[in-house]
Amino acid sequence: MTDLGTAKNPLRVAIIGAGPTGFYAADSLFQRKDLVIQVDMFDRLPTPFGLVRGGVAPDHQKIKSVTKVFDKIARHPNYRFFGYVEFGKQITLADLRAHYHQILYTTGAQTDHHMNIPGEDLPGSHAATEFVDWYNGHPDCLDCKFDLSQEEVAVVGVGNVALDVARILCLPVDELAKTDIADYALAALSQSRVKDVHILGRRGPAQAAFSATEIKELGELSEADLTVLPAEIELDALSRQAVENDSTIQKKMALLQEYAKQKPLGKKRRLALRFLVSPVELFGNEAGQVTRLRLVKNELYVTEKGDLRSRATNQFEELPVGLVFRSVGYQGVPLPGVPFDDKRNVILNERGRVISSETTQPVLGEYTAGWIKRGPSGVIGTNKPDAVETVGLMLEDLAAGKTLTPPEPTGEAVTVLVQQRQPNYFSYADWLRLDELEIAKGQKAGRPRVKFTHIDDMLDALGR
Numbered sequence: 001m002t003d004l005g006t007a008k009n010p011l012r013v014a015i016i017g018a019g020p021t022g023f024y025a026a027d028s029l030f031q032r033k034d035l036v037i038q039v040d041m042f043d044r045l046p047t048p049f050g051l052v053r054g055g056v057a058p059d060h061q062k063i064k065s066v067t068k069v070f071d072k073i074a075r076h077p078n079y080r081f082f083g084y085v086e087f088g089k090q091i092t093l094a095d096l097r098a099h100y101h102q103i104l105y106t107t108g109a110q111t112d113h114h115m116n117i118p119g120e121d122l123p124g125s126h127a128a129t130e131f132v133d134w135y136n137g138h139p140d141c142l143d144c145k146f147d148l149s150q151e152e153v154a155v156v157g158v159g160n161v162a163l164d165v166a167r168i169l170c171l172p173v174d175e176l177a178k179t180d181i182a183d184y185a186l187a188a189l190s191q192s193r194v195k196d197v198h199i200l201g202r203r204g205p206a207q208a209a210f211s212a213t214e215i216k217e218l219g220e221l222s223e224a225d226l227t228v229l230p231a232e233i234e235l236d237a238l239s240r241q242a243v244e245n246d247s248t249i250q251k252k253m254a255l256l257q258e259y260a261k262q263k264p265l266g267k268k269r270r271l272a273l274r275f276l277v278s279p280v281e282l283f284g285n286e287a288g289q290v291t292r293l294r295l296v297k298n299e300l301y302v303t304e305k306g307d308l309r310s311r312a313t314n315q316f317e318e319l320p321v322g323l324v325f326r327s328v329g330y331q332g333v334p335l336p337g338v339p340f341d342d343k344r345n346v347i348l349n350e351r352g353r354v355i356s357s358e359t360t361q362p363v364l365g366e367y368t369a370g371w372i373k374r375g376p377s378g379v380i381g382t383n384k385p386d387a388v389e390t391v392g393l394m395l396e397d398l399a400a401g402k403t404l405t406p407p408e409p410t411g412e413a414v415t416v417l418v419q420q421r422q423p424n425y426f427s428y429a430d431w432l433r434l435d436e437l438e439i440a441k442g443q444k445a446g447r448p449r450v451k452f453t454h455i456d457d458m459l460d461a462l463g464r
Contacts, residue, residue, distance in 0.1 A: 004101065004403065005035040010078070011398060012409050014096045016087045016335070017106035018043035019050020020380050021370030023070040024387035025104055030076050032395065038078045040100070040414060044086035045139065046426040046458050047434065048074070050108060052380065054138045057164040058179035059171065061448055066380060074428050080411065082418055083426035084455070088336035090421040097365070099414050101403040102394050105338060105347055105354070105368040106387070109330035109376040115156060119282030120326075123147075124290035128155065128165050128327035135168060135189075137182035137453035147289075148192040150322030154293050156279055157327030158201035159209040160379075163218060165325050166197050170224035170269050180442065180449045196270045197224075198319055202278040202298055203310045205232070205256050206239035211379075212251045215273075219259055224269040228260040232275040236300055238308055276300070278312065282324060293319045330376040339363065347372050352390030353397075365404035367394055430462055437461055 005011040013029060015022045018041050026039045047053055049067050056063050074081060085091055087107075096103050112127040114120060124147055133141035155166045168176070173190045181189075201208055219226050233256050235243065243249045256273075264270065276298040283292045297315035300308050331345035339348035339357040347368040348355045354366035369390040370383045378386075397403060418425050426434075434452055441450035452458045 005037065005398060007036050009409075010036040010038045011102070011403075012038045012040070012100045012406070012411075013102045013104060013394070014100040015039060015041045015104045015106060016043075017041075017050065017108060017370070017372075018045075018048040018081065018083070019106060019108055019370070020052060020066070020070070021106040021108070021383040021387050022050075022104075023048075023073050024384040025106060025369055025391050026076075026079060027073045028388045028391040029394075030073070030078070035395075035398075036078070038080075038411060039076075040080045040082060040411070042082045042085050042087060042091060044084070044089075046084040046431070046455055048081055048083065048428070048431055054136045055132055055161075056136075056380075057132075057168060058136065058181035059167070059175065060164075061179070063380070064180075064448075079428070081426070081428035081431065082414075083431065085418055085422050085425050090425075091418065093337040095417060097404055097406060099406050099408055099410070099417070101365060101406060101409065102398075103366050103404075104390065104394070105335060105366070105372055106370045107332065107335065107372045109345070109371040110333045111331055112326065113329040113331060115279055115326050115328060117279055117281055119284060119290070122282055122284045122290045123288055124150070124284075124322055125282055125324045125326070128157065128161055128325040129330070131165055131168075131325055132161060135181050135185035137185070137451040139453065139455050142184070142453055146188070147323055148188055148194060151193055152196045152198070152319065152321040153194055153323040153325070154198045154200060154279070154319055154321040155325045155327060156200050157329075158199060158273075158275070159327060160211055160214050162199060162325075162327035163210050163214040165327065166199050166271060167217060167221065169194050169197050170221050170271055172223050175222070178447060180438075180447060180451055182451060182453050184453070194269065194323075197272070198321065199271070199273045200277050200279065200295065201273075201275045203308070204235065204239055204275050204300055205253060206235055206242050206249050207308060208252065208275070210252070212248065212255065215252055215255050218271060218273070219255065221267075221269075221271065223267050224271045225264040225267045226259050226262075226271045226273060227264065228256055228273050229275075230260045233257065233260055238302060239300070242308075276310065277317075278310070279324075280312075280316070290322055290324055291320065293321050293324060295319065330371070332372040332375075338366070344375060346375055349373055352386075352393050364402060365397075424459060424464055426458070426462075434458055434461060 296312040298310040334340040353362040438449040
């Protein structure tokens, strides 16, 4: 229709996933003042903001303040939030095609990679994402159990998530008590007996994914001595070249070199940051509980493409750990009816246009952005230009008349449908009420907020 995007015939867009990418995309759409665009955002959780609420560490409140930007976007008169409505269950692809001109998937990377080593499934071996979800009060992980009576812990991986996990294990309880960490996690961590935490990276320090801010925080922990082995931060020729050309790596290396010179001060806990080591096997006791981790020493080599990779040597060591968290990468989850790239674990797409696995041509009206589009790379802000790129294609297709032609393109029809399928859905007004209550409880306790973690409690708070 030539008048699509007018007050008489608004462009209706469904966004699946209420994390940062979804909000950046909504904002980019609303920037087009010459078009009337209605955005409905769906999320399987009752609360918006995705990883900002459920993934960012509780002591990183400054990072979480980005929700103020998202809140401003959500107050646009043409924005609606449908929380606790899961795509593929309460609402289907057929439903979306019946009510929207365009569909945008921004569901992120929801699961973790495995190490694929013997013993990985023993009790005491966990995905780091489970621990992060648990201490952040994610409804999926309320019943997760972690044996914090263990004195030695290994965290496999050297990305920001791995460092977050190590830091939370080492933070004093009085510092954690000033954050929005879940109450049950605070209680459990207050009884923790963890003394030694080993962070294990398979490649060298120049290839480490953590940020300079994250590594700086590790060196400033009040109750944990950070140790770095000088031999493990020596750079090979190619790594030295990378450092010379990258100011960010230079900053990280300067910090690591400083830590390698420091002597332990006898703090309550010890934190060892290791490089060029990989787990090869987990061992357990008669009860099956993890008791030790075998490591192999790695060396770097250059591939035919010129990339630096790690490979195992014949040198091994063992760590007497009773708890292991793996943080070796994340991947997207297929969505019902949406083409998926099983090798890259992302939605099959070209710059954001969803591509048919059968015809290799764009699927009319379907798009993707964020980690489910490109894989888990970058920080929260990295998703903004990514979302803008996809929205540019959406508007380009609109101008070319390449949109879906839904038989019922009205907000009222969607409301009726959702009310039938999920009577307990959460609107943005519902979230604002929950937000208000969480902050009020937090003020009484001297904390940023006290989170609702059980969905039933959220419903009760709204008088459902």
